[in-house]
Amino acid sequence: MTPFSYRNASDRAEALALGAAGDARFLGGGTNLVDLLRQNVESASELVDVSRFPGSIRETDTGGLRVDASVKNSALAAHPLVRSRYPMLSRALLAGASAQIRNMATVGGNILQRTRCVYFYDADGAQCNKRRPGSGCDAIGGFNRYHAILGASEDCVATHPSDMCVALVALDAVVHLAAPDGERTVPLADIHRLPGTQPEIETVLRPGELITAIELPSATAAATNSEYRKVRDRSSYAFALISVAGGLDVVDGAVAEARIALGGVAAKPWRAKRAEAALRGLPATHASFQAAAEEELAAAQPLEGNAFKVGLAQRTIVAVLQSLAGDHA
Structure with a gap:
């Protein structure tokens, strides 16, 4: 060190x-x-x-929630307004890590955690463009069971590990940032970058910039009727092979609003905009959910070791939406 x-x-x-x-x-x-x-x-x-900065979770004037960056993951997961208005967020936090780590980890740190790619962590032997730009990516052609199927590049196929961020992207959360020259806000969906030719640049944060808070908008019906489902190799303390944050609002048997975000598929939490658009106005049925899932995954480019993720992601999206649709499905 x-x-x-x-x-x-x-x-x-x-x-x-x-x-x-x-x-x-x-x-x-x-x-x-x-x-x-x-x-x-x-x-x-x-x-x-x-x-040790003061950390609070408070309701905004518009009916949303503002969460200080120093709030612990366990506190956010347990907050009554989070559990009642944004259940996908509470469940995503509880699906991450262990209770001991959730008691230590902060909201701001969770957003900025880095990939768990084994080649990224192998500083002594593996080639990794995130650690040393231009050195190569050993995951391509190597062990890539956990790696990206969407948004990857020839320089990097790592995935972002956060569960919390998947739910926050689905909920249209906004990140508050501060720097010596002022403050700004950035949608959480835009905080993380896809790798392109510069995988070492993972976020849009500027040098010296500090995350001070996240803000959730007022909860919609789809945010309240939501869940988070994580598929992993073991039942606890494991990163997602695939995860889905889903929210659904069904009116008169048709999808009025759908919110879908995926984890374990890309270098950033992946908002499933194609699937959401495909579902709008359609009957809340298994057939509609399946077609939307296939539409979202049509652009997938799996590697030799993770081709199973395409079907797994589709099935998990359908399962989450069917659960949320209830008697309508």
């Missing part, structure tokens, strides 16, 4: 001032960053601890 200094920022202004220097990094729960530092995948001259 490369030596670094540690500073405990007393407030946001101090954190931003410290974070603007050199290759300083903000430290939330540390459940991902500390591992990366230990394994020499990442390095930092200074860690700026922001985990």
Whole structure:
């Protein structure tokens, strides 16, 4: 591990001032960053601890929720308004990691966690364009069971590991950012980048920029009638092969609104816009759900080891939507 200094920022202004220097990094729960530092995948001259900032979950004037970045994952999952208005989010958080990690991990850190690709973590032997641009991607032609089937490139086929972010994308969450020169908001769907030819650039955050909060809009009927389903190799403490955050509003037997996002398929949480558009106005039936799922996965480009993900994603989308449709399906 490369030596670094540690500073405990007393407030946001101090954190931003410290974070603007050199290759300083903000430290939330540390459940991902500390591992990366230990394994020499990442390095930092200074860690700026922001985990002790006050964290609250409060209703906005428009009926949504504002969640401070320092809120722990376990607290967000258990909040009554999250459980009642945005159940897919609560269930996504509970599907991630272990109870101990959820008690440490922060909302801001969850958004910025990095891929769990085995080649990315193998700093001593594997070639990885995320770690060393231009070195190659050993996952292509290697062990790629967990890798991307949508939005990948010839330079990277890694997937984003967050469960929480899949639900947040489906819910149209917005991320609040702060920097020494001001503040801005970015839709969570636009925070993460597809790899293209620069897989080492994973987000649109600027150097020294700090996530301060996420904001959820007022809950629609589809947000309230929602669930999160995660398919993995074992029943706990495993990353998704495929996950689906789904929400459905059925009026007079037809789909008035559908919200669908996928995890385990791309370098970012994948909003299934094709499937959502295909469903709008159609009968809430198995046939409609199947056709929409096939429409979304038509662009999939699986690798040798993960071709099964295409069918698995389609079946999981259909299962989630059928469950939400209830007697209408």
